[in-house]
Amino acid sequence: MRTTKDNLWLDTPYTPGPSCWGDHEVDVAILGAGYTGLAAAYFIKKRFPDRRVVVLESQYVGFGSSGRNSGGVSGMLGHNYRNLKQKHGTEKSAQLQGLMDESFEIVEGLIGEHQIACDYERTGRMVVAETDRQKRLLEEEVKAAQEIGGAAIWLDKTEAHDRFGAVDVKAAVRYPNEGISDPVKFLRGMRRVVELLGVEVYEYSHCTHIDAGRTVKLYTPGGIVRADNIVVATHAYPNPLKLFHYSVLPFYVYNIATEPLSPSQLDALHLPGRENTFTAKNLYWAVRPTADNRLVFIECDALYFYDIGRDYGHWPPAYRRHQALLTEKLPFLRDVRVTHAWGGRIGLTLDFLPSVGCTGKEKNIYYGMGYNGQGLACGQLAGKIIAALMAGEESELTTNMLVNRSLLGIPSALLTYAGSQTYKLYFRWCDKRLD
Ligand SMILES: Cc1cc2nc3c(=O)[nH]c(=O)nc-3n(C[C@H](O)[C@H](O)[C@H](O)COP(=O)(O)OP(=O)(O)OC[C@H]3O[C@@H](n4cnc5c(N)ncnc54)[C@H](O)[C@@H]3O)c2cc1C
Numbered sequence: 001m002r003t004t005k006d007n008l009w010l011d012t013p014y015t016p017g018p019s020c021w022g023d024h025e026v027d028v029a030i031l032g033a034g035y036t037g038l039a040a041a042y043f044i045k046k047r048f049p050d051r052r053v054v055v056l057e058s059q060y061v062g063f064g065s066s067g068r069n070s071g072g073v074s075g076m077l078g079h080n081y082r083n084l085k086q087k088h089g090t091e092k093s094a095q096l097q098g099l100m101d102e103s104f105e106i107v108e109g110l111i112g113e114h115q116i117a118c119d120y121e122r123t124g125r126m127v128v129a130e131t132d133r134q135k136r137l138l139e140e141e142v143k144a145a146q147e148i149g150g151a152a153i154w155l156d157k158t159e160a161h162d163r164f165g166a167v168d169v170k171a172a173v174r175y176p177n178e179g180i181s182d183p184v185k186f187l188r189g190m191r192r193v194v195e196l197l198g199v200e201v202y203e204y205s206h207c208t209h210i211d212a213g214r215t216v217k218l219y220t221p222g223g224i225v226r227a228d229n230i231v232v233a234t235h236a237y238p239n240p241l242k243l244f245h246y247s248v249l250p251f252y253v254y255n256i257a258t259e260p261l262s263p264s265q266l267d268a269l270h271l272p273g274r275e276n277t278f279t280a281k282n283l284y285w286a287v288r289p290t291a292d293n294r295l296v297f298i299e300c301d302a303l304y305f306y307d308i309g310r311d312y313g314h315w316p317p318a319y320r321r322h323q324a325l326l327t328e329k330l331p332f333l334r335d336v337r338v339t340h341a342w343g344g345r346i347g348l349t350l351d352f353l354p355s356v357g358c359t360g361k362e363k364n365i366y367y368g369m370g371y372n373g374q375g376l377a378c379g380q381l382a383g384k385i386i387a388a389l390m391a392g393e394e395s396e397l398t399t400n401m402l403v404n405r406s407l408l409g410i411p412s413a414l415l416t417y418a419g420s421q422t423y424k425l426y427f428r429w430c431d432k433r434l435d
Helices: 035-047 081-113 132-148 157-163 183-197 263-269 316-329 375-390 413-434
Strands: 022-031 053-056 072-074 125-129 153-155 171-175 178-180 200-202 209-211 216-220 223-232 249-258 276-279 285-289 295-304 338-348 355-359 365-369
Touching: 022 035, 022 216, 035 053, 035 183, 035 223, 035 365, 035 375, 053 223, 072 081, 072 375, 081 132, 081 183, 081 375, 125 132, 125 157, 132 153, 132 171, 132 413, 153 157, 157 171, 178 276, 183 200, 249 316, 249 413, 285 316, 295 316, 295 413, 316 338, 355 375, 365 375
Parallel strands: 022 053, 022 223, 053 200, 125 276, 223 365
Antiparallel strands: 072 178, 125 171, 153 171, 209 216, 216 223, 249 295, 249 338, 276 285, 285 295, 355 365
Protein backbone atom coordinates (compact mmCIF):
# COMPACT_ATOMS: atom_id res chain seq x y z
CA MET A 1 0.00 0.00 0.00
CA ARG A 2 1.23 3.51 -0.76
CA THR A 3 1.99 5.60 2.31
CA THR A 4 3.63 8.92 2.95
CA LYS A 5 6.77 6.89 3.76
CA ASP A 6 7.33 6.37 0.01
CA ASN A 7 8.03 10.06 -0.34
CA LEU A 8 11.30 11.29 1.14
CA TRP A 9 9.90 14.67 2.19
CA LEU A 10 6.69 13.32 3.72
CA ASP A 11 8.47 10.53 5.59
CA THR A 12 8.53 12.52 8.84
CA PRO A 13 6.03 12.65 11.72
CA TYR A 14 3.07 14.88 11.08
CA THR A 15 -0.16 15.49 12.95
CA PRO A 16 -2.91 16.78 10.69
CA GLY A 17 -5.10 19.63 11.84
CA PRO A 18 -8.88 19.63 12.18
CA SER A 19 -11.37 18.91 9.41
CA CYS A 20 -14.13 21.28 8.44
CA TRP A 21 -17.40 20.50 10.23
CA GLY A 22 -20.67 22.45 10.33
CA ASP A 23 -21.58 25.71 8.63
CA HIS A 24 -19.12 28.55 8.29
CA GLU A 25 -19.45 32.08 6.97
CA VAL A 26 -16.11 33.39 5.81
CA ASP A 27 -14.63 36.18 3.75
CA VAL A 28 -12.28 33.97 1.76
CA ALA A 29 -12.24 30.20 1.24
CA ILE A 30 -9.18 28.68 -0.42
CA LEU A 31 -9.25 25.26 -2.06
CA GLY A 32 -5.97 23.39 -1.76
CA ALA A 33 -3.14 23.59 0.77
CA GLY A 34 -0.15 23.57 -1.57
CA TYR A 35 2.18 26.45 -2.40
CA THR A 36 -0.54 28.49 -4.10
CA GLY A 37 -3.20 27.98 -1.45
CA LEU A 38 -0.95 28.80 1.48
CA ALA A 39 0.73 31.73 -0.31
CA ALA A 40 -2.70 33.17 -1.18
CA ALA A 41 -3.77 32.72 2.47
CA TYR A 42 -0.60 34.50 3.62
CA PHE A 43 -0.80 37.50 1.32
CA ILE A 44 -4.57 37.92 1.71
CA LYS A 45 -4.38 37.80 5.49
CA LYS A 46 -1.47 40.26 5.45
CA ARG A 47 -3.55 42.74 3.46
CA PHE A 48 -6.82 42.11 5.27
CA PRO A 49 -6.01 41.06 8.84
CA ASP A 50 -9.67 41.27 9.91
CA ARG A 51 -11.06 38.99 7.23
CA ARG A 52 -11.82 35.38 8.02
CA VAL A 53 -9.75 33.16 5.71
CA VAL A 54 -10.07 29.37 5.63
CA VAL A 55 -8.18 26.76 3.61
CA LEU A 56 -9.90 23.51 2.66
CA GLU A 57 -7.60 20.65 1.76
CA SER A 58 -8.82 17.31 0.41
CA GLN A 59 -6.13 15.32 2.20
CA TYR A 60 -3.28 16.90 4.15
CA VAL A 61 -0.94 19.85 3.66
CA GLY A 62 1.47 18.81 0.91
CA PHE A 63 -0.62 15.95 -0.47
CA GLY A 64 -0.45 17.57 -3.93
CA SER A 65 2.58 18.37 -6.03
CA SER A 66 3.91 20.82 -3.45
CA GLY A 67 4.74 17.85 -1.25
CA ARG A 68 6.03 15.67 -4.07
CA ASN A 69 8.51 17.73 -6.03
CA SER A 70 12.29 17.97 -6.04
CA GLY A 71 12.52 21.13 -3.94
CA GLY A 72 14.33 23.24 -6.54
CA VAL A 73 13.72 26.95 -6.00
CA SER A 74 13.90 28.46 -9.45
CA GLY A 75 13.04 31.96 -10.55
CA MET A 76 12.75 30.95 -14.16
CA LEU A 77 10.02 29.95 -16.55
CA GLY A 78 10.42 27.09 -18.98
CA HIS A 79 13.72 25.91 -17.43
CA ASN A 80 15.87 28.02 -19.76
CA TYR A 81 16.12 31.48 -21.26
CA ARG A 82 16.54 30.15 -24.79
CA ASN A 83 13.09 28.56 -24.81
CA LEU A 84 11.58 31.61 -23.19
CA LYS A 85 13.05 33.96 -25.78
CA GLN A 86 12.19 31.68 -28.70
CA LYS A 87 8.55 31.46 -27.64
CA HIS A 88 7.90 34.97 -26.41
CA GLY A 89 10.50 37.29 -27.98
CA THR A 90 13.05 39.45 -26.21
CA GLU A 91 10.81 42.15 -24.76
CA LYS A 92 8.09 39.88 -23.38
CA SER A 93 10.69 37.46 -22.05
CA ALA A 94 12.48 40.26 -20.21
CA GLN A 95 9.19 41.26 -18.57
CA LEU A 96 8.43 37.66 -17.63
CA GLN A 97 11.91 37.29 -16.22
CA GLY A 98 11.38 40.40 -14.10
CA LEU A 99 8.31 38.72 -12.56
CA MET A 100 10.18 35.50 -11.97
CA ASP A 101 13.03 37.35 -10.29
CA GLU A 102 10.39 38.74 -7.95
CA SER A 103 8.99 35.26 -7.27
CA PHE A 104 12.43 34.04 -6.23
CA GLU A 105 12.88 37.04 -3.93
CA ILE A 106 9.48 36.29 -2.35
CA VAL A 107 10.57 32.74 -1.47
CA GLU A 108 13.85 33.86 0.04
CA GLY A 109 12.04 36.70 1.84
CA LEU A 110 9.47 34.34 3.39
CA ILE A 111 12.14 31.89 4.51
CA GLY A 112 14.24 34.67 6.02
CA GLU A 113 11.49 36.72 7.64
CA HIS A 114 9.67 33.77 9.19
CA GLN A 115 12.69 31.61 9.92
CA ILE A 116 11.27 28.71 7.94
CA ALA A 117 13.67 25.83 8.58
CA CYS A 118 13.48 24.08 5.22
CA ASP A 119 17.13 23.23 4.54
CA TYR A 120 17.22 26.03 1.99
CA GLU A 121 20.59 26.60 0.31
CA ARG A 122 21.22 29.12 -2.46
CA THR A 123 23.34 26.66 -4.41
CA GLY A 124 22.42 27.84 -7.88
CA ARG A 125 21.37 25.45 -10.63
CA MET A 126 23.60 23.96 -13.25
CA VAL A 127 22.77 22.62 -16.69
CA VAL A 128 25.47 20.43 -18.16
CA ALA A 129 26.18 19.44 -21.76
CA GLU A 130 26.88 15.75 -22.23
CA THR A 131 27.53 16.15 -25.97
CA ASP A 132 28.94 18.82 -28.31
CA ARG A 133 25.49 19.54 -29.68
CA GLN A 134 24.20 20.16 -26.17
CA LYS A 135 27.18 22.44 -25.65
CA ARG A 136 26.14 24.54 -28.65
CA LEU A 137 22.67 24.78 -27.18
CA LEU A 138 24.14 26.08 -23.93
CA GLU A 139 26.12 28.70 -25.83
CA GLU A 140 22.82 29.96 -27.25
CA GLU A 141 21.39 29.84 -23.76
CA VAL A 142 23.98 32.23 -22.34
CA LYS A 143 23.39 34.60 -25.27
CA ALA A 144 19.62 34.52 -24.66
CA ALA A 145 20.18 35.19 -20.95
CA GLN A 146 22.23 38.29 -21.76
CA GLU A 147 19.51 39.57 -24.09
CA ILE A 148 16.67 39.21 -21.63
CA GLY A 149 18.53 40.17 -18.47
CA GLY A 150 18.76 36.72 -16.89
CA ALA A 151 21.65 35.60 -14.72
CA ALA A 152 23.59 32.74 -16.35
CA ILE A 153 27.31 31.98 -16.11
CA TRP A 154 29.18 30.04 -18.76
CA LEU A 155 31.47 27.25 -17.53
CA ASP A 156 33.96 25.77 -19.99
CA LYS A 157 34.88 22.09 -19.89
CA THR A 158 37.45 22.45 -17.10
CA GLU A 159 35.27 24.73 -14.99
CA ALA A 160 32.24 22.49 -15.51
CA HIS A 161 34.26 19.44 -14.58
CA ASP A 162 35.48 21.17 -11.41
CA ARG A 163 31.85 21.70 -10.41
CA PHE A 164 30.49 18.31 -11.47
CA GLY A 165 33.12 15.65 -11.78
CA ALA A 166 31.02 12.50 -12.07
CA VAL A 167 30.03 12.90 -15.70
CA ASP A 168 32.22 13.69 -18.70
CA VAL A 169 30.65 17.10 -19.30
CA LYS A 170 31.61 19.26 -22.27
CA ALA A 171 30.54 22.56 -20.69
CA ALA A 172 27.82 23.90 -18.41
CA VAL A 173 25.73 26.93 -17.56
CA ARG A 174 25.27 27.96 -13.97
CA TYR A 175 22.25 29.95 -12.80
CA PRO A 176 23.40 31.54 -9.56
CA ASN A 177 20.02 32.83 -8.36
CA GLU A 178 18.44 29.49 -7.59
CA GLY A 179 18.46 27.12 -4.68
CA ILE A 180 17.40 23.83 -3.17
CA SER A 181 15.06 23.18 -0.25
CA ASP A 182 13.01 20.54 1.48
CA PRO A 183 9.62 21.33 -0.11
CA VAL A 184 7.55 19.83 2.69
CA LYS A 185 9.45 21.61 5.45
CA PHE A 186 8.85 24.84 3.53
CA LEU A 187 5.15 24.08 3.16
CA ARG A 188 4.65 23.07 6.78
CA GLY A 189 6.56 26.20 7.75
CA MET A 190 4.13 28.25 5.66
CA ARG A 191 1.25 26.52 7.37
CA ARG A 192 2.59 27.58 10.77
CA VAL A 193 3.05 31.15 9.50
CA VAL A 194 -0.49 31.50 8.13
CA GLU A 195 -2.03 29.92 11.23
CA LEU A 196 -0.17 32.43 13.40
CA LEU A 197 -1.76 35.15 11.27
CA GLY A 198 -5.19 33.66 12.03
CA VAL A 199 -5.90 31.57 8.92
CA GLU A 200 -7.85 28.34 9.59
CA VAL A 201 -6.44 25.33 7.71
CA TYR A 202 -8.81 22.35 7.47
CA GLU A 203 -7.39 19.02 6.34
CA TYR A 204 -9.29 15.97 5.09
CA SER A 205 -11.95 18.43 3.94
CA HIS A 206 -12.50 17.62 0.28
CA CYS A 207 -14.72 20.14 -1.46
CA THR A 208 -17.16 18.03 -3.42
CA HIS A 209 -19.26 20.74 -5.01
CA ILE A 210 -19.33 24.52 -5.44
CA ASP A 211 -22.34 26.77 -6.03
CA ALA A 212 -21.07 30.01 -7.52
CA GLY A 213 -22.88 33.30 -6.80
CA ARG A 214 -22.46 36.49 -4.83
CA THR A 215 -21.95 34.20 -1.86
CA VAL A 216 -20.12 31.08 -3.00
CA LYS A 217 -21.16 27.83 -1.30
CA LEU A 218 -18.55 25.12 -0.90
CA TYR A 219 -19.71 21.70 0.20
CA THR A 220 -17.50 19.28 2.12
CA PRO A 221 -18.54 15.92 3.57
CA GLY A 222 -18.82 17.59 7.00
CA GLY A 223 -20.39 20.95 6.24
CA ILE A 224 -20.91 24.02 4.10
CA VAL A 225 -18.67 27.04 3.81
CA ARG A 226 -20.25 30.28 2.57
CA ALA A 227 -17.63 32.65 1.21
CA ASP A 228 -17.59 36.11 -0.35
CA ASN A 229 -14.51 35.14 -2.36
CA ILE A 230 -12.84 31.86 -3.18
CA VAL A 231 -9.38 30.93 -4.43
CA VAL A 232 -9.05 27.80 -6.54
CA ALA A 233 -5.55 26.52 -5.76
CA THR A 234 -5.98 22.93 -6.88
CA HIS A 235 -3.51 23.24 -9.76
CA ALA A 236 -3.29 19.99 -11.77
CA TYR A 237 -6.01 18.29 -9.70
CA PRO A 238 -9.54 18.54 -11.06
CA ASN A 239 -11.50 21.25 -9.28
CA PRO A 240 -15.27 21.17 -8.71
CA LEU A 241 -15.79 24.16 -11.05
CA LYS A 242 -13.88 22.40 -13.84
CA LEU A 243 -11.85 25.57 -14.24
CA PHE A 244 -9.12 25.07 -16.89
CA HIS A 245 -10.07 21.40 -17.10
CA TYR A 246 -8.20 20.67 -20.34
CA SER A 247 -5.96 23.76 -20.32
CA VAL A 248 -3.80 22.88 -17.33
CA LEU A 249 -2.73 19.37 -18.22
CA PRO A 250 -1.72 16.92 -15.50
CA PHE A 251 1.55 15.40 -16.65
CA TYR A 252 3.19 12.99 -14.20
CA VAL A 253 6.82 13.18 -13.14
CA TYR A 254 8.58 10.82 -10.71
CA ASN A 255 11.49 11.01 -8.29
CA ILE A 256 13.71 8.48 -6.57
CA ALA A 257 15.89 9.18 -3.54
CA THR A 258 18.93 7.24 -2.39
CA GLU A 259 20.21 6.49 1.07
CA PRO A 260 22.79 9.06 2.34
CA LEU A 261 25.93 8.73 0.24
CA SER A 262 29.19 7.56 1.81
CA PRO A 263 32.22 9.91 1.77
CA SER A 264 33.74 7.94 -1.13
CA GLN A 265 30.49 8.11 -3.14
CA LEU A 266 30.34 11.86 -2.49
CA ASP A 267 33.92 12.13 -3.69
CA ALA A 268 33.05 10.28 -6.89
CA LEU A 269 29.99 12.48 -7.44
CA HIS A 270 32.14 15.57 -7.00
CA LEU A 271 29.46 18.25 -6.74
CA PRO A 272 31.17 20.66 -4.35
CA GLY A 273 28.67 23.50 -4.92
CA ARG A 274 25.69 21.14 -4.30
CA GLU A 275 23.85 22.62 -7.28
CA ASN A 276 20.56 21.30 -8.56
CA THR A 277 22.08 19.76 -11.71
CA PHE A 278 20.25 19.11 -14.97
CA THR A 279 21.19 17.92 -18.44
CA ALA A 280 20.57 20.12 -21.46
CA LYS A 281 17.61 18.24 -22.92
CA ASN A 282 13.88 18.70 -23.11
CA LEU A 283 13.33 15.39 -21.37
CA TYR A 284 16.27 15.87 -19.06
CA TRP A 285 17.55 13.97 -16.08
CA ALA A 286 18.49 15.89 -12.96
CA VAL A 287 20.06 15.25 -9.62
CA ARG A 288 20.26 17.22 -6.39
CA PRO A 289 21.73 16.50 -2.99
CA THR A 290 19.68 16.75 0.19
CA ALA A 291 20.71 18.15 3.56
CA ASP A 292 21.73 14.63 4.70
CA ASN A 293 23.60 13.90 1.45
CA ARG A 294 21.08 11.68 -0.27
CA LEU A 295 20.54 12.18 -3.97
CA VAL A 296 17.13 12.96 -5.39
CA PHE A 297 17.11 11.85 -9.01
CA ILE A 298 14.48 12.73 -11.56
CA GLU A 299 13.99 11.84 -15.18
CA CYS A 300 11.67 14.37 -16.71
CA ASP A 301 10.09 11.95 -19.16
CA ALA A 302 6.69 13.28 -18.14
CA LEU A 303 3.75 10.90 -18.66
CA TYR A 304 0.23 11.89 -19.62
CA PHE A 305 -2.60 9.44 -18.98
CA TYR A 306 -5.93 9.37 -20.72
CA ASP A 307 -8.10 9.46 -17.60
CA ILE A 308 -7.13 12.73 -15.93
CA GLY A 309 -9.51 12.03 -13.04
CA ARG A 310 -7.41 9.09 -11.81
CA ASP A 311 -4.24 9.41 -9.77
CA TYR A 312 -1.09 7.93 -11.31
CA GLY A 313 1.22 9.34 -8.65
CA HIS A 314 2.60 5.86 -8.02
CA TRP A 315 4.14 4.23 -11.12
CA PRO A 316 6.72 1.46 -10.50
CA PRO A 317 7.85 1.18 -14.18
CA ALA A 318 9.00 4.80 -13.92
CA TYR A 319 10.96 4.05 -10.73
CA ARG A 320 12.70 1.13 -12.41
CA ARG A 321 13.65 3.30 -15.38
CA HIS A 322 14.91 6.00 -13.02
CA GLN A 323 17.11 3.56 -11.17
CA ALA A 324 18.53 2.14 -14.41
CA LEU A 325 19.31 5.65 -15.69
CA LEU A 326 20.85 6.67 -12.37
CA THR A 327 23.31 3.76 -12.48
CA GLU A 328 23.97 4.29 -16.19
CA LYS A 329 24.90 7.94 -15.62
CA LEU A 330 26.54 7.51 -12.22
CA PRO A 331 27.85 3.91 -12.25
CA PHE A 332 29.64 4.26 -8.91
CA LEU A 333 26.14 4.28 -7.36
CA ARG A 334 25.40 0.78 -8.66
CA ASP A 335 25.03 -0.60 -5.14
CA VAL A 336 23.36 2.39 -3.57
CA ARG A 337 20.01 1.70 -1.95
CA VAL A 338 17.00 3.59 -3.27
CA THR A 339 14.97 4.31 -0.16
CA HIS A 340 12.09 6.36 -1.58
CA ALA A 341 10.23 6.59 -4.89
CA TRP A 342 7.20 8.72 -5.58
CA GLY A 343 5.56 10.89 -8.19
CA GLY A 344 3.18 13.75 -8.76
CA ARG A 345 1.51 16.02 -11.29
CA ILE A 346 2.92 19.04 -12.99
CA GLY A 347 0.35 21.34 -14.58
CA LEU A 348 1.41 22.09 -18.15
CA THR A 349 -0.11 24.80 -20.30
CA LEU A 350 0.16 24.87 -24.07
CA ASP A 351 2.32 28.01 -24.05
CA PHE A 352 4.26 26.95 -20.92
CA LEU A 353 3.19 30.06 -18.99
CA PRO A 354 1.15 30.21 -15.78
CA SER A 355 -2.14 31.98 -15.41
CA VAL A 356 -3.36 33.94 -12.40
CA GLY A 357 -6.59 35.85 -12.22
CA CYS A 358 -10.17 36.34 -11.23
CA THR A 359 -13.24 34.96 -12.94
CA GLY A 360 -16.96 34.22 -12.48
CA LYS A 361 -20.06 36.32 -12.99
CA GLU A 362 -19.52 37.98 -9.63
CA LYS A 363 -15.77 38.27 -10.13
CA ASN A 364 -15.13 36.51 -6.85
CA ILE A 365 -13.37 33.33 -8.01
CA TYR A 366 -9.59 33.71 -7.98
CA TYR A 367 -7.08 31.18 -9.26
CA GLY A 368 -3.38 30.56 -9.92
CA MET A 369 -2.15 27.57 -11.91
CA GLY A 370 -0.14 26.21 -14.85
CA TYR A 371 3.36 26.52 -13.43
CA ASN A 372 4.83 23.94 -15.81
CA GLY A 373 6.98 22.29 -13.17
CA GLN A 374 8.20 25.51 -11.51
CA GLY A 375 5.61 25.96 -8.80
CA LEU A 376 7.66 26.63 -5.70
CA ALA A 377 8.43 30.23 -6.65
CA CYS A 378 5.52 30.72 -9.10
CA GLY A 379 3.02 29.65 -6.43
CA GLN A 380 4.24 32.39 -4.06
CA LEU A 381 4.02 34.99 -6.82
CA ALA A 382 0.50 33.79 -7.69
CA GLY A 383 -0.54 34.16 -4.04
CA LYS A 384 0.77 37.70 -3.96
CA ILE A 385 -0.97 38.59 -7.23
CA ILE A 386 -4.28 37.12 -6.03
CA ALA A 387 -4.18 39.24 -2.86
CA ALA A 388 -3.39 42.35 -4.92
CA LEU A 389 -6.29 41.60 -7.31
CA MET A 390 -8.62 41.13 -4.35
CA ALA A 391 -7.55 44.53 -3.04
CA GLY A 392 -8.35 46.10 -6.43
CA GLU A 393 -4.77 47.26 -6.76
CA GLU A 394 -3.54 48.64 -10.09
CA SER A 395 0.13 47.85 -10.32
CA GLU A 396 2.70 45.78 -12.16
CA LEU A 397 1.49 42.84 -10.06
CA THR A 398 -2.07 43.03 -11.35
CA THR A 399 -1.58 44.27 -14.91
CA ASN A 400 1.18 41.98 -16.11
CA MET A 401 0.74 39.49 -18.93
CA LEU A 402 0.12 36.49 -16.67
CA VAL A 403 -3.02 38.04 -15.20
CA ASN A 404 -6.44 37.13 -16.52
CA ARG A 405 -5.09 35.74 -19.74
CA SER A 406 -7.05 33.08 -21.52
CA LEU A 407 -5.54 29.64 -21.64
CA LEU A 408 -5.64 27.51 -24.75
CA GLY A 409 -7.06 24.06 -24.35
CA ILE A 410 -8.78 21.27 -26.24
CA PRO A 411 -12.10 20.35 -24.62
CA SER A 412 -11.81 16.72 -25.65
CA ALA A 413 -10.13 13.96 -23.70
CA LEU A 414 -9.15 12.07 -26.85
CA LEU A 415 -7.65 15.03 -28.71
CA THR A 416 -5.82 16.23 -25.60
CA TYR A 417 -4.38 12.77 -25.12
CA ALA A 418 -3.32 12.50 -28.78
CA GLY A 419 -1.86 16.02 -28.70
CA SER A 420 0.14 15.37 -25.55
CA GLN A 421 1.62 12.14 -26.95
CA THR A 422 2.60 13.97 -30.15
CA TYR A 423 4.27 16.71 -28.12
CA LYS A 424 6.29 14.09 -26.26
CA LEU A 425 7.37 12.42 -29.50
CA TYR A 426 8.48 15.81 -30.81
CA PHE A 427 10.56 16.46 -27.68
CA ARG A 428 12.07 12.98 -27.97
CA TRP A 429 13.00 13.64 -31.58
CA CYS A 430 14.62 16.98 -30.64
CA ASP A 431 16.55 15.28 -27.84
CA LYS A 432 17.75 12.48 -30.17
CA ARG A 433 19.32 15.13 -32.36
CA LEU A 434 21.21 16.42 -29.32
CA ASP A 435 22.72 13.02 -28.49
C1 LIG B 1 8.06 15.17 -9.39
C2 LIG B 1 7.89 16.68 -9.41
C3 LIG B 1 9.01 17.49 -9.31
C4 LIG B 1 8.86 18.88 -9.30
N1 LIG B 1 9.97 19.65 -9.07
C5 LIG B 1 9.82 20.97 -8.86
C6 LIG B 1 10.92 21.75 -8.45
O1 LIG B 1 12.02 21.25 -8.22
N2 LIG B 1 10.72 23.09 -8.27
C7 LIG B 1 9.50 23.66 -8.48
O2 LIG B 1 9.39 24.88 -8.34
N3 LIG B 1 8.43 22.93 -8.85
C8 LIG B 1 8.55 21.60 -9.03
N4 LIG B 1 7.47 20.84 -9.37
C9 LIG B 1 6.16 21.51 -9.60
C10 LIG B 1 5.51 21.95 -8.30
O3 LIG B 1 5.52 20.92 -7.37
C11 LIG B 1 4.06 22.40 -8.58
O4 LIG B 1 4.06 23.35 -9.60
C12 LIG B 1 3.44 23.02 -7.36
O5 LIG B 1 3.54 22.16 -6.28
C13 LIG B 1 1.99 23.41 -7.58
O6 LIG B 1 1.54 23.92 -6.34
P1 LIG B 1 -0.01 24.18 -6.08
O7 LIG B 1 -0.16 24.64 -4.70
O8 LIG B 1 -0.55 25.08 -7.12
O9 LIG B 1 -0.70 22.76 -6.30
P2 LIG B 1 -0.65 21.44 -5.40
O10 LIG B 1 0.56 21.40 -4.57
O11 LIG B 1 -0.87 20.29 -6.32
O12 LIG B 1 -1.86 21.61 -4.42
C14 LIG B 1 -3.18 21.43 -4.83
C15 LIG B 1 -3.93 20.90 -3.61
O13 LIG B 1 -5.32 20.98 -3.87
C16 LIG B 1 -5.93 19.89 -3.19
N5 LIG B 1 -7.26 19.71 -3.77
C17 LIG B 1 -7.56 19.26 -5.02
N6 LIG B 1 -8.89 19.21 -5.19
C18 LIG B 1 -9.45 19.66 -4.03
C19 LIG B 1 -10.80 19.82 -3.58
N7 LIG B 1 -11.83 19.52 -4.39
N8 LIG B 1 -11.00 20.25 -2.32
C20 LIG B 1 -9.96 20.56 -1.50
N9 LIG B 1 -8.67 20.41 -1.89
C21 LIG B 1 -8.41 19.97 -3.13
C22 LIG B 1 -4.97 18.74 -3.43
O14 LIG B 1 -5.15 17.72 -2.48
C23 LIG B 1 -3.62 19.44 -3.32
O15 LIG B 1 -3.05 19.33 -2.04
C24 LIG B 1 7.58 19.46 -9.44
C25 LIG B 1 6.46 18.63 -9.54
C26 LIG B 1 6.61 17.26 -9.52
C27 LIG B 1 5.40 16.40 -9.62
